[in-house]
Amino acid sequence: MALPVRRSNGTAHDIRQGPFAELDRLNRQLGDYLESWRQLPSLLGEGFTPPADVEESDDAFTVEIELPGVRKDDLDIEVAGRRLTVTGERKERQRVGILRRRERVVGRFHYEVVLPADVEEDGVEARLDDGVLTIRLPKPVNDRPRRIQVR
DSSP: OOOOEEEETTEEEETTTSTTHHHHHHHHHHHHHHHHHHHHHHHTTOOBOOOEEEEEOSSEEEEEEEOTTOOGGGEEEEEETTEEEEEEEEOOOOOSSOOOOOOSOOEEEEEEEEOSSOOOGGGOEEEEETTEEEEEEEOOGGGSOOOOOOO
8 A cells, every 4th residue: 555645846755755744643542542541451460341232111221331252250240229230350361472462451450330220239130142142121110101191
């Protein structure tokens, strides 16, 4: 792939030597800096927070957490009142060759959310499919909306 070329007075200049060279260097430095911040929690032993979605329907809350590479034996799910806490560990897999680049985070993780309404703790269900942990937290029956028919 060729680098962009800027033409000035009929001559071609390589972008690495032209006026955009400093901008390119700053862009690379910023990328390195952001990468180091992304890895900081796992380096400090604090773990990471996986991405998640929280959805509310009339009868339940559904929490979906992205946990590719995590086994269900490495998960701990707790519900206390309106607070859901999911902790666990994504373990480093055994490598045969040389790891040339690491972008996936391994180690301990922690996800916590306080739901906007009470849940029926005895009815909570969790399943792990295709790297997504889905937790269904039903609302108490008396908190669910009822339809009233007009006569």
